[in-house]
Amino acid sequence: MNKKKRSFPTAFTVLFIVLIFAAALTYIVPAGSYAKLKYESDKKIFTVTKPDGSVEEAKPTQETLNKLGVKVDIQRFVDGSISKPVAIPGTYEKVKQNPQGPIDVIQAPVKGIQETIDIIAFLLIIGGCIGVLNNSGAFDAGIDSLSRATKGKEFLLIVIITVLISLGGTTFGLAEETIALYPILVPVFMAAGYDALVCIAALYMGSSIGTMFSTVNPFSSVIASNAAGTTFTAGLGMRTAGLIIATIFTIIYIVKYGKKIKKDPTKSLIYDQKEEIEGKFLKSHEQKVIPEFTFRRKLMLLVFGSAFAVMIWGVSTKEWWFTEMTTLFLVVGIALGVISGMGEKEFVNKFVTGAADLISVALVVGVARAINLVMENGLISDSILHFSSNAVQGMNPYVFILVMLLLFIILGFFIPSSSGLAVLSMPIMAPLADAVGLPRDVIVSAYQYGQGLIAFITPTGLILATLALVDVTYDKWLKFIMPLMGYTAAFAAVMLLIQVAFK
Structure with a gap:
């Protein structure tokens, strides 16, 4: 009797496994949130959304930013360079746990597609x-x-x-x-x-x-x-x-x-x-x-x-x-x-037949987004960022920057959007560079390298949709890319150490 050949799961199965893992984390990781600052261009005013959901307005001045500890030029908000809500340092609070149950998990792919x-x-x-x-x-x-x-x-x-x-x-x-x-x-x-x-x-x-x-x-x-x-x-x-x-x-x-x-x-x-x-x-x-x-x-x-x-x-x-x-x-x-x-x-x-050929790829994109939704609704993304920032305080500059690289690899898995990770993490992580005597551009490099590295393989990014287009399974890609990922990680670490040495 011929045994059925085992094959690696499809992109959908991989994503659903990660989705269930993300939902499980919402039961384990304490829920928490930073207060978020946003410039409302139509009203020409700052709004601060606190962890409890309450919203306050503030004058759109440099003095307001300095008072909040957001060391950014006011012009960056006014000209639209920063349009997404920015995390305010020192405002993290634990909030009521919001674990994502079976119904949330089932609904997440539908919402992700939407x-x-x-x-x-x-x-x-x-x-x-x-x-x-x-x-x-x-x-x-x-x-x-x-x-x-x-x-x-x-x-x-x-x-x-x-x-x-x-x-x-x-x-x-x-x-x-x-x-x-x-x-x-x-x-x-x-x-x-x-x-x-x-x-x-x-x-x-x-x-x-x-x-x-x-x-x-x-x-x-x-x-x-x-x-x-x-x-x-x-x-x-x-x-x-x-x-x-x-x-x-x-x-x-x-x-x-x-x-x-x-x-x-x-x-x-x-x-x-x-x-x-x-x-x-x-x-x-x-x-x-x-x-x-x-x-x-x-x-x-x-x-x-x-x-x-x-x-x-x-x-x-x-x-x-x-x-x-x-x-x-x-x-x-x-x-x-x-x-x-x-x-x-x-x-x-x-035309319709050609569109139908890419339906499976389109659905993979939606299910990947579902993972991010579960973590956002479970209120754990800010908690992971908060724990990460606490882990690196007071370190030797060389050790600090290597740990930052590792942390951004981890954060990049949970927040695959480059702009989303930037506005959420930079106001929190960048001031840590001041404490160890490093220029803030080194943190920007660590963020780019870390998020870029995890993008090689993260199921929450584009790679599974890409593989689905060509019918290549995830395990084959991992076998191909892991050596290059290792070389690139070592190179990124060396580049950061050089940047620290010549700060």
Whole structure:
């Protein structure tokens, strides 16, 4: 009798396990909260929300900030650089425990989907565009043309993609937007002789390294520096050097793995899924039916590719977010249908079919958000921050900064939003640097490195949605990424120690 082969759980099962763990923590970790300060731009007033829920108003002056111990320039609030509520140092209070029970856990994924509907809509519209392109034969023709053009120089795909995505990450926080690129680039990498992990690594790690070593990223470096009471230019040189070095050894790591599996495909960590993934992404290549790369197909790919350039321009200069990005690709999808020459009924069918292919990924995004909701509603996020800040007081500066790195790795798991973690933690953590004689920009670097590191693997971030796109299980990703994560962690620690030594 054949025994059923054991397989690693799906992304949904992993997320539900983490969700139950988070709910269990709300019974164990004492509930607590800091008072939160927010600038109400419409009323031109500060509001202070206390742990008991009461709200007080305060004058929007520097004197008010100094009195509250928030060492930030008032202009940062007035000009909108800091728009989210900021934790006020020294105001932590224990509050009534609010454990999240079975009903809360069951409802959390539904609420998570509701709260991430903007991301979900973006994914579904992108899926529709992909469906139209796939049906037209434009992708297959383009992949075949690119494969022939890069023959013998396939490693350049890894170099170019990783560098470009890293630049996007370090400048404007390119992250969620990369989800749209996987259905496009996975077949390109596979046609070049690599496995899907190489493509995932080039895109995901390019984004992760870029945001980890952010230079002018407004959602990371700028907002964290503002909340810490320093400027983002302080420590910029070290972070720039870190970005260059980390990107180089990330590329070397990916190229080395890619070279190994090109030589011997059985060395691939996902070799057992080779037929399954190739069937999904290289169906026509397997059948040796490559459509002609006509002008019409070239124009479709040009229009689709140009949309990403427009999206990057909008996000980086016009403060676009998911509403604008989704609208852009909806227009592009309609344009692709017109250019393709397919009839109205066929266009709608292929668009809907393409959107349906990404429903599972969209649901993963919603369930991941559910974990954050459980911790927020359970009132334990501030408690974890409070305990962390108490743990590092009075330490030697070198030990202090390494412990801070570890603490931000932990905090990054519970609060995966870079801007959310910045405004919550910086007003609390940054003053601790003063006590040990360190400049506050060192804390900003520790925050970036710690949160960036945990983003490599945290189920509450983007990685599970990314893996679900390509049908790669979480255990395979962990096996691939853990050595690189170890090297990057050691490098980050060295960079922080150098920053402390030359403070």
